[in-house]
Amino acid sequence: MDENDGLLRESEQRFRGAMRAASIGMCLVGPDGSFLEVNPALCALLGRDEADLTVTTWQELTHPDDLEIDVSLVQEVLDGERESYQLLKRYLRPDGAIVWGDLSVSCVRTPDGDVQYFVSQINDVTRRITAEQELAKAEEKFRLVAENAASFVLLIGADDEITWVSPSAVRLSGYSSEHEVITRGIEHVHPEDRWKIRMAAAAVRSGSDVVTQDVRLRHRQGTYSWWSVTTRPVDDEQGGQLVMSFLDIDSEVHARRALKDSEERYRWLVDNMQDTLVATDHTGRITFASPSVTALLGWGAQELVGVPVPDIIHKDDRQAAINYAAALSNEGSEPINLRIARSDGEFTWVETHGHLVKDDADIVTGSISVWHDASRSVRRERELRRLAESDPLTGLPNRRELHARLAAMMAQRRHGERTAVLFCDVDGLKRINDHYGHEAGDRLLREVAERIVKTVRTDDLVARLGGDELVVALSRVRDAGNARQAAEKIRTEVSASPMGVDGTTITPTLSIGVVLTRPGDDVESALERADDAMYQAKAAGGNCVFAG
Numbered sequence: 001m002d003e004n005d006g007l008l009r010e011s012e013q014r015f016r017g018a019m020r021a022a023s024i025g026m027c028l029v030g031p032d033g034s035f036l037e038v039n040p041a042l043c044a045l046l047g048r049d050e051a052d053l054t055v056t057t058w059q060e061l062t063h064p065d066d067l068e069i070d071v072s073l074v075q076e077v078l079d080g081e082r083e084s085y086q087l088l089k090r091y092l093r094p095d096g097a098i099v100w101g102d103l104s105v106s107c108v109r110t111p112d113g114d115v116q117y118f119v120s121q122i123n124d125v126t127r128r129i130t131a132e133q134e135l136a137k138a139e140e141k142f143r144l145v146a147e148n149a150a151s152f153v154l155l156i157g158a159d160d161e162i163t164w165v166s167p168s169a170v171r172l173s174g175y176s177s178e179h180e181v182i183t184r185g186i187e188h189v190h191p192e193d194r195w196k197i198r199m200a201a202a203a204v205r206s207g208s209d210v211v212t213q214d215v216r217l218r219h220r221q222g223t224y225s226w227w228s229v230t231t232r233p234v235d236d237e238q239g240g241q242l243v244m245s246f247l248d249i250d251s252e253v254h255a256r257r258a259l260k261d262s263e264e265r266y267r268w269l270v271d272n273m274q275d276t277l278v279a280t281d282h283t284g285r286i287t288f289a290s291p292s293v294t295a296l297l298g299w300g301a302q303e304l305v306g307v308p309v310p311d312i313i314h315k316d317d318r319q320a321a322i323n324y325a326a327a328l329s330n331e332g333s334e335p336i337n338l339r340i341a342r343s344d345g346e347f348t349w350v351e352t353h354g355h356l357v358k359d360d361a362d363i364v365t366g367s368i369s370v371w372h373d374a375s376r377s378v379r380r381e382r383e384l385r386r387l388a389e390s391d392p393l394t395g396l397p398n399r400r401e402l403h404a405r406l407a408a409m410m411a412q413r414r415h416g417e418r419t420a421v422l423f424c425d426v427d428g429l430k431r432i433n434d435h436y437g438h439e440a441g442d443r444l445l446r447e448v449a450e451r452i453v454k455t456v457r458t459d460d461l462v463a464r465l466g467g468d469e470l471v472v473a474l475s476r477v478r479d480a481g482n483a484r485q486a487a488e489k490i491r492t493e494v495s496a497s498p499m500g501v502d503g504t505t506i507t508p509t510l511s512i513g514v515v516l517t518r519p520g521d522d523v524e525s526a527l528e529r530a531d532d533a534m535y536q537a538k539a540a541g542g543n544c545v546f547a548g
Helices: 002-021 040-046 064-078 126-148 168-173 178-188 191-205 250-272 293-297 315-326 375-389 399-411 429-436 438-455 480-494 523-539
Strands: 025-029 035-038 084-092 098-109 115-124 151-156 162-165 211-218 224-233 242-248 276-281 286-289 336-341 347-358 364-373 418-426 461-466 469-477 499-501 504-506 510-516 545-547
Touching: 025 040, 040 098, 040 115, 064 084, 064 098, 064 115, 098 126, 151 168, 162 178, 168 178, 168 242, 178 211, 191 211, 191 224, 191 242, 224 250, 276 293, 293 347, 293 364, 315 336, 315 347, 347 375, 375 399, 399 418, 399 461, 399 469, 399 523, 418 438, 418 480, 418 523, 429 438, 438 461, 438 469, 438 480, 438 499, 469 480, 480 510, 480 545, 510 523, 523 545
Parallel strands: 510 545
Antiparallel strands: 025 035, 025 115, 084 098, 098 115, 151 162, 151 242, 211 224, 224 242, 276 286, 276 364, 336 347, 347 364, 418 469, 418 510, 461 469, 499 504
């Protein structure tokens, strides 16, 4: 008996020694789940020391999702329905981490058959399970991509037969199964594009790494769509295998074609439009001019590329052009008329209507302008302005233009200089009208106007108020004597030679009233004083000058 007890103790010592030295977690557990003995490997696995574990049950350390099945298996052992079991389960560490354990459980029973304690071995398989989970996630992602991608993949054998297709091929082709896709093979490709597939396969098998071609594939419904096919070799022992990746580019191809058609229409429009389209970069240099620029300015379209726009604008219009450019927006602006140089050195009036061009960051990259020949409209506008501002009989400025220009002359007076106003009345014009008719009187008035204009300086003003009244405004006059001298010169020149009227000769004469403008004068007050002086000349018998 003593010998048996000794052998038993020796066996238990060997077991406990092996248990403590084991690299996997081992423990003895009571029927109630309490830890009776634990080895260091289990303490390391569960992140607890031996003292902590011996006051804890395995149920407390089991992940809630794994507890029910573990309890059920333990109960079957307690009921004698099994002697052992294995379970892959999760344990909770005090730091919140979860570890996976491959659990093997057996039991030691009493002579009565009751469970005395459980012997558990727990192998840490956390890394393996994590790797398997990551692999499963990757496979699921691949499956989802393969099934839902706008592309599909074919594996081609050395005999050019399809050996595998990705799941998305069925969905994208409209066929009912992968088998149907595989068996039809090259028949899916448009007859005119099949040579591209064969050429790509031959090129890759001859050493090319990658070949990409655009081909049309037939949908089950009979329609064709465009696909980009990339062919690569498969690096394997068999050799000759290929991978073909098909990417749906149908929308892109149609968009490119639509863009090309739009560009061709735009090009036709630009090439045939009468107005000229001009594009510049952000510095104002011309980057494009439509062909119609030759008819407008005489320049060839390419001759203007690189030319700064200000260089071909008339110097008197450049500031207006700069102001116009500064006010431009991407919505455009009101047009402006500018004089632009022709190839022959002359200038042409051009109506310019432009707007800015900006990039996606709202930064100005240039401008686009439409240039229209405005020569006729400018001439017409000038003629209308001339008619509005001039007397139709003499061509001299009329009363309204006289007021505007005389006011400007008075405002621009320099120090030591004055403006002289000469009010001129044609003597005897009413008698000539009554005796010879209004046509004769009109000819006389025109002749008088021409003689006055020839007498004064170019920056002086000669205007007709109406009837027989003419006004001369002299700028840069020093004093009254200087003004009177100029008036006498006018009077003398007008009456220097007679003019013929209906077989007789008439010598025109003038009664001239002269005044110098004063500080505080306005146009009306200056004209009134000159008019009064003219009446004094009339009262003196006419054909004389009176300085007021």
